[in-house]
Amino acid sequence: MKSLVCSSYGSPSDLKIIDTPIPSVKSDEVLIKVHSAALNFPDTLTIQGLDQYGLTLPFVPGREVSGIVEYVGKNVSLFKKGDKVMAHMITGAIREFTAVQVENVFATPKNMSFNEAAAFTVAYGTAYHALINRASISPGKSVAILGASGGVGVAALQLARAFDCKTIACVGSDEKADFCQAQGADFTINYEKEDLKLRLKEAAGKEGIDVICDMVGGKHSEPSFRSLSWEGKLLVIGFASGSIAKIPLNLPLLKGAAIMGVFWSTFSQKHPEIARNNMKALTELYDQGKLKPSIHKTFQFAEAHKAFSELSERRVKGKVVINFST
Numbered sequence: 001m002k003s004l005v006c007s008s009y010g011s012p013s014d015l016k017i018i019d020t021p022i023p024s025v026k027s028d029e030v031l032i033k034v035h036s037a038a039l040n041f042p043d044t045l046t047i048q049g050l051d052q053y054g055l056t057l058p059f060v061p062g063r064e065v066s067g068i069v070e071y072v073g074k075n076v077s078l079f080k081k082g083d084k085v086m087a088h089m090i091t092g093a094i095r096e097f098t099a100v101q102v103e104n105v106f107a108t109p110k111n112m113s114f115n116e117a118a119a120f121t122v123a124y125g126t127a128y129h130a131l132i133n134r135a136s137i138s139p140g141k142s143v144a145i146l147g148a149s150g151g152v153g154v155a156a157l158q159l160a161r162a163f164d165c166k167t168i169a170c171v172g173s174d175e176k177a178d179f180c181q182a183q184g185a186d187f188t189i190n191y192e193k194e195d196l197k198l199r200l201k202e203a204a205g206k207e208g209i210d211v212i213c214d215m216v217g218g219k220h221s222e223p224s225f226r227s228l229s230w231e232g233k234l235l236v237i238g239f240a241s242g243s244i245a246k247i248p249l250n251l252p253l254l255k256g257a258a259i260m261g262v263f264w265s266t267f268s269q270k271h272p273e274i275a276r277n278n279m280k281a282l283t284e285l286y287d288q289g290k291l292k293p294s295i296h297k298t299f300q301f302a303e304a305h306k307a308f309s310e311l312s313e314r315r316v317k318g319k320v321v322i323n324f325s326t
């Protein structure tokens, strides 16, 4: 079978498609014939040797797929050959067959396409864990999303809307603001040209913002925090800007506010039952038409490296997906 392989840290053009053996399947794993794989921002870091997992070379990048079950390990009873599934992992997605621990494999909703399924687990899983498990959002709360047109951003925007929250989409260009408005955002802010703190205060009114989903970090985190309501919550989800803010600790004290870490993959490992229930709730929301992965662009497997460039150059609105010929 063919795999996309990172054998030296570098840029997307250093990735090569080579022949590799079909992975062997452990007793608690599912072998998936991959139909589609989707990229996430951390994939752009792993190929540069910059992610927190310290992957050893060579490795196959990518952390989410959809496809058809080809074979199941002897302890797997949840799935059988021929089932349509979606799955996530730390690495190993962008290849024709991949083996995934059963706890990270989920049945694909009947009406969900392979491309949507590939783009579902990580972004929506993360956003659900952030907004529901961590922030306990409820109708009427205001939710501001930094990086709202990205993969996790769109998922958070749609989920906050599904829970009848007021949504404030914060992005880096007018084009992305228009995209978020079309996604149903109540208010948009272009943080590259507008005063973020001022505009967040305008959006939220005198009470301030209840919840901030911060996927971007850097210079945007502190002004966002300063716009929080009494007992507001800043969800620390990622640092796509490449820098990590240092927030003075008098600020959470003055607002009775919380800075909450969100680490979905570790949460899923520690609490697989809750993670599976979360995915069930997410697929039900999909079936009700409240969630819809936004596919920015699809690439054929032979051009997978171009999908990495598209994402790392900040051009994507929603998700990029790689298709395998079947």
Ligand SMILES: NC(=O)c1ccc[n+]([C@@H]2O[C@H](COP(=O)([O-])OP(=O)(O)OC[C@H]3O[C@@H](n4cnc5c(N)ncnc54)[C@H](OP(=O)(O)O)[C@@H]3O)[C@@H](O)[C@H]2O)c1
Pocket: 039, 040, 041, 042, 122, 126, 146, 147, 148, 149, 150, 151, 152, 153, 170, 171, 172, 173, 176, 215, 216, 236, 237, 238, 239, 240, 241, 242, 262, 263, 264, 265, 311, 312, 313, 314, 316, 318
């Ligand atoms: N904690 C967790 O469990 C978890 C899980 C998944 C992802 N994440 C993290 O969440 C963040 C978003 O992931 P994603 O897959 O949704 O990424 P994505 O689709 O690339 O979205 C990231 C967004 O960040 C903004 N951004 C600002 N500065 C940027 C820069 N210098 N380079 C690239 N993007 C920049 C971009 O929007 P604008 O151009 O509008 O600014 C972009 O849309 C990442 O930091 C990722 O590592 C965390």
